[in-house]
Amino acid sequence: MGLTAAVAVAVGLPAVLSDYWVYVLTIAFFYAAMAASWNLLAGYTGQFSLGHHTFAMISAYVSTLLMAKAGAGFGIGIAVAIFTAVVLSYALGVVCLKVHGLYLALITWAFAEVVRNYLRMHFSFTGGDRGLDSALLFGTLKPLPYYYLFLGITIFTLGVIAFIMYSRIGYYLRAIRDDAIAARSMGINIVRYKVLAFIIASALGGMAGAFYGHTIGLISPVMGDFNEMAMIIIFVVIGGMRTQIGPVVGAILIRIALELLREQSEIRIIILSALVIVVMRFFNGGLMEVFRRLPRWLHLKSAESVSAYEK
Amino acid sequence: MPNQNAQHTAGPPFLEVRDVVKKFGGLAANNGISMSLLSGEIRGLIGPNGSGKTTLINLITGMYEVTSGSIHFSGRRIDGLQPDMIASLGIMRTFQVARVFREMTVMENMLIPAFSQGQARREAKARAEELLEFALLTRLKDKPAKSLSGGQNMLLQIVRGFMHKDLQLYVMDEPFAGVHPSIKGIILEAIRRMNAQKGVTFLVVSHEMPTISNLCRKVTVLSRGERIAEGTLDEVASDPQVIDAYLGG
Numbered sequence: 001m002g003l004t005a006a007v008a009v010a011v012g013l014p015a016v017l018s019d020y021w022v023y024v025l026t027i028a029f030f031y032a033a034m035a036a037s038w039n040l041l042a043g044y045t046g047q048f049s050l051g052h053h054t055f056a057m058i059s060a061y062v063s064t065l066l067m068a069k070a071g072a073g074f075g076i077g078i079a080v081a082i083f084t085a086v087v088l089s090y091a092l093g094v095v096c097l098k099v100h101g102l103y104l105a106l107i108t109w110a111f112a113e114v115v116r117n118y119l120r121m122h123f124s125f126t127g128g129d130r131g132l133d134s135a136l137l138f139g140t141l142k143p144l145p146y147y148y149l150f151l152g153i154t155i156f157t158l159g160v161i162a163f164i165m166y167s168r169i170g171y172y173l174r175a176i177r178d179d180a181i182a183a184r185s186m187g188i189n190i191v192r193y194k195v196l197a198f199i200i201a202s203a204l205g206g207m208a209g210a211f212y213g214h215t216i217g218l219i220s221p222v223m224g225d226f227n228e229m230a231m232i233i234i235f236v237v238i239g240g241m242r243t244q245i246g247p248v249v250g251a252i253l254i255r256i257a258l259e260l261l262r263e264q265s266e267i268r269i270i271i272l273s274a275l276v277i278v279v280m281r282f283f284n285g286g287l288m289e290v291f292r293r294l295p296r297w298l299h300l301k302s303a304e305s306v307s308a309y310e311k
Numbered sequence: 312m313p314n315q316n317a318q319h320t321a322g323p324p325f326l327e328v329r330d331v332v333k334k335f336g337g338l339a340a341n342n343g344i345s346m347s348l349l350s351g352e353i354r355g356l357i358g359p360n361g362s363g364k365t366t367l368i369n370l371i372t373g374m375y376e377v378t379s380g381s382i383h384f385s386g387r388r389i390d391g392l393q394p395d396m397i398a399s400l401g402i403m404r405t406f407q408v409a410r411v412f413r414e415m416t417v418m419e420n421m422l423i424p425a426f427s428q429g430q431a432r433r434e435a436k437a438r439a440e441e442l443l444e445f446a447l448l449t450r451l452k453d454k455p456a457k458s459l460s461g462g463q464n465m466l467l468q469i470v471r472g473f474m475h476k477d478l479q480l481y482v483m484d485e486p487f488a489g490v491h492p493s494i495k496g497i498i499l500e501a502i503r504r505m506n507a508q509k510g511v512t513f514l515v516v517s518h519e520m521p522t523i524s525n526l527c528r529k530v531t532v533l534s535r536g537e538r539i540a541e542g543t544l545d546e547v548a549s550d551p552q553v554i555d556a557y558l559g560g
Contacts, residue, residue, distance in 0.1 A: 168426040175412045175423050182410035185372060187398035187427035187475070242414075 003245070010151055014144055021259075023143035028255035029150035030212050033157040035235040035247035037204035040161050042233075043242040044170070045197040046177035048101065050229050051092070051108035054115050055085045055202040056209025057223035061119060061126065063210040064134040064219055074137060078210045085206025086199055093198035097191050100180075109226070116224035131220025134213040146215045153211060154248060157204050162244055164200065173197055234272065238279050240288030249287055324383075325350040325512055326371070326480060331380035331390075333366050340366040342536035343380070348480075353506055353513040355523040355544070358533035359556055364516045365407065367533070368482050371514075372404045373397040384480065399428065401479035403472035405486055409464035413457040417448055417467055420456050424474040435474065442470045446497055462490040469498055473505060481505070482514045487522055499526060520544065532556070 014022045038052045062084045063077035072080070092111055096104050119126045126132065138145040164170050172193045175183040180190050213219045222228075231254075239250020254272065261268035283289045324347040333341040341363045348354050356364050369375040371382055373394040382390040389397055403424065412420050418439060425435035443449045446466050451459060456467060465486065472481055481502075487495050499522070505511040517523050523530060524544045532540040532547050534556035540547040547553050 168432075171415075171419060171423060171426055174415055174419075178412035178414050179410050181374070182406070182412065183423070184394040185374070185398055185404050185406075185410075186424045186471075187395050188423070189393075189395045 007151075007155065011148075014147055019143050022147045024255065024259045025252070026143050026147045026150050026215065028252045029147070029154045030208055030215070031232065031235060031255055032248040032251035033150070033154045033208040034205055034232050035239065035251045036154070036157050036161060036244070037201045037208070038232050039236050039241060039243075039247045040164070040204075041197055041201040043236065043247075044161075044165060044177065045173040045194065046100070047096075047194060047198060048105045049108040049198070049201075050105050050226075051112040051115075052201065052205050053228040053232060054112040054224050055089060055205040056212060057119070057219070057221070058088065058115060059085050059206035059210040060134065060213030060219045060223060061132070064132050064213050065126070067135050068132065074135070074214065078207075078214075081210035082203055082206045085202045085209075089199045089202030089206075090195065093195035096198070097194065112224060112226070112229065116221045119221045119224065127220070129221060131218050131222075134217055134219050136217050137211065137214035141217070149211060149215070150208075153208055157208070158244060158248065160200070160204060165244070169193065169196065234276055236286075237276060238286050240286030243286070243288040246286050246288040253287070324348065325352070325385060326514070327383040328367070328371070329381045329383070331367070331370060331382060332378045333363075333370055333375055334378045339378075339536050341370065344533065344536070344538050345380075346531050346538060346541065348512055348514060350479075350512055351506065351510045352529065353502065353515065353527050355527035355530035356514055356516045356533065357518070357520075357523060357530050357547075358539075361535075362533040362556070363536040364533055365484055366536075368404060368484050368514075368516065371397075371482055372402060395427075398424070398475070401475065401477045402482065403475050403478055403480075404482040405465075405468050405472060405484055407485045407488065409461065409468040411456040411459070411464050411467055411471075414455055416453050416455055417443065417459070418452040420467055421452075421471050421474050424471060425476060428476050430474075430476050439474060442473055445501065446470045462494040465490050466494050466497060469501060473501065478505070478509070478511050480512045480514065484516045485518070486515065487517055487519050495522070502526065 013025070017025070034052065034056060038049070041047045041049050041052065059081035063081035066072040066077040066080055067074070092108070096107055099107060120128055122128070137149070164173075172183065172188045175186070175188060176190050176193060184190055209223070235251040235254055236247045237250070238254060239248065240246025258268055258272070261271065264271075279286055285292070326348040328344055328346045331341050331344045332339060344363070344367060356367070358364050366375065370377055370390065373389070373392050373396070377390045380390070381388055384400060384402065387400070389400065412423065418436070421439035421443065422432075422435050425438065426432075440449070443452050448463065448467060448470070451463070456464060459467060469483070469486055472478065486498050490498070502513055502515070503526075506513060515523070515527065527544070529542060530544050530547055531538060532550075532553050534552070539552045539556060540550045
């Protein structure tokens with residue numbers, strides 16, 4: 001119900017916003033989709049990848065290069081880009097099978113740096129740091145069609161994740177996150193499902209990235225900066241890890257806040273960092289936890305005990 | 312204490328452990344253990360701390376690879392199989408410290424083994440409701456497992472294993488350790504019922520001799536990684552090697 005209302009508001013919003021804010025929200029939706037798909041990996045399955053943004057960058061480059069160098073159309077470019085994300089994430093997932101926690105984070109971070117530096121160094125092919133012009137999907141810089149495109153991508157991403165989490169695969173992923181040894185002894189092939197989660201998350205990130213390139217019109221290795229990954233993590237943490245809507249709420253609200261604080265320049269990063277500390281210290285369930293606790297604070301609902309012993 | 316169980320003990324060897332060795336570096340945690348279980352049996356596995364009971368369980372359930380020897384289940388060699396493959400053959404296990412999926416609800420915990428064995432959601436839920444009611448956990452079914460007490464977690468871990476639709480062998484590592492007597496009673500009743508009604512075979516590690524005596528017709532005794540005795544608890548209790556192992560003489 002709330003979700004339908006939110007979508008209805010999002011659909012109607014461009015009517016009352018300037019092009020500038022429609023563009024801001026378009027980019028916010030891109031990050032919302034990225035945050036939601038990373039949450040599938042880190043929040044629901046406990047695989048803390050630091051290379052999620054890299055799959056978006058790879059897909060953006062694959063699609064752009066296919067169109068620029070091989071004359072492919074948007075359809076082929078984007079489809080091959082997503083397929084590339086699937087293949088690479090499968091390979092990386094297999095490499096990462098036996099590792100978790102810090103080691104998984106380090107391997108995925110190393111992968112991200114290798115790819116980013118490769119794109120920087122192969123100037124003649126990738127344009128290096130200067131980047132590449134990417135064909136605009138709707139042939140215009142007017143943000144409205146891209147706004148709806150990324151609204152759709154965000155909804156699609158959330159739909160895929162909701163479907164997975166409701167299915168038995170979602171049960172397996174959460175079981176693996178909670179206790180991989182117990183999950184194996186219950187008959188779950190943890191390797192298969194961990195790799196599957198990695199592929200699905202990367203394909204969703206790759207899809208968002210491919211469309212993103214054709215939205216902003218210029219792609220560069222900046223897409224692969226660690227800062228990008230850090231922002232995705234911040235969106236998820238502030239919004240609410242392990243919740244379906246939290247990452248989206250986090251991404252949209254913080255992108256808007258960053259935009260409002262644009263004139264404060266670097267201070268906004270300090271404010272954002274302070275916010276992360278406050279959220280982690282007092283509400284480690286993020287904004288979604290704040291929303292959940294709100295009725296109790298406002299005395300609208302009596303405190304509910306989670307004790308196993310109380311009736 | 313009288314032996315109240317009416318376990319089935321007919322049939323060919325169901326689980327056969329043949330001369331199994333498991334070495335960790337220079338230490339042989341299991342050093343040439345052989346034992347066999349008949350279908351429908353409830354077997355106790357006892358021995359002092361460090362005698363290799365948990366290692367043997369980990370070998371049977373595929374958590375560890377054997378250094379040498381072999382393990383056969385229903386005529387099929389199972390050593391070398393991954394734990395999930397072994398589970399799919401109908402072998403479930405519990406852990407000494409209950410391993411539940413902490414962030415998942417009690418009901419979701421119950422559904423995991425049923426789902427992994429391809430059971431339909433509705434059927435699995437109905438079965439879970441039944442088992443939770445038996446275990447007096449119905450009231451907690453929508454609570455996360457992390458909110459349960461240690462004893463309730465052990466109980467949940469045990470009844471969760473019964474969700475396997477084709478459970479044949481249930482290997483339990485210290486199911487009675489540190490649990491309230493009322494919970495112990497439920498666990499005992501669950502074992503007896505599943506054995507009598509579904510013919511499930513049990514291998515139960517426990518230090519609680521009265522409970523083992525009450526539950527198991529036959530026990531296997533390990534000491535220092537070797538099988539030193541096998542028979543009824545009364546028989547093994549008078550075995551000098553067993554007395555020696557327990558008293559550390």
